[in-house]
Amino acid sequence: MNAYLKLSDSRKAYRVSLRDKLEKNYSQQAAAKSPVDRRWINGFMAAGYHSGLITLKELKIECLSAYRSAFRQRMTQVQEVQLERRLCKLCAEEYR
Numbered sequence: 001m002n003a004y005l006k007l008s009d010s011r012k013a014y015r016v017s018l019r020d021k022l023e024k025n026y027s028q029q030a031a032a033k034s035p036v037d038r039r040w041i042n043g044f045m046a047a048g049y050h051s052g053l054i055t056l057k058e059l060k061i062e063c064l065s066a067y068r069s070a071f072r073q074r075m076t077q078v079q080e081v082q083l084e085r086r087l088c089k090l091c092a093e094e095y096r
Contacts, residue, residue: 007052014053018044018062026070046090059087 021041029036048054054062063083067075075083 011053014048015058015062018048018054018059019066022062022066023069026066030070042086042090045087049091056087056091059091060084063087 021044025036025038025041045054045059049056049059060083064075064080067079
C-alpha cells in the first residue's frame with residue numbers, strides 16, 4: 001500500500017472519530033445546565049489539524065454538522081463566528 005493510500009485511510013479514520021467525539025460533546029452540551037469542558041475535544045481537533053489529517057474548513061464543517069445533529073437546528077450566525085474564531089485560534093502556528 002502506498003503512502004498516499006495510508007494517509008487517505010488515516011484522514012478518513014480521523015474524521016469518523018472526530019465526528020463521533022463532536023456529536024457526543026454537543027449532546028452533552030445540549031443536556032447540561034452548565035458549560036461542558038471542551039479542552040479535550042479542542043486538543044483533538046488541533047492535533048488533527050497540525051498533523052495534516054484535516055483542514056480548517058473540514059473542521060468547521062464537522063463542527064456544524066455535529067451541532068445540527070445534537071441540537072436539531074443550525075448554529076446562529078454569532079455562534080458560527082465564535083466557532084470560526086475558536087478554530088482559528090486552535091490551528092494557529094503559535095499553539096503547535
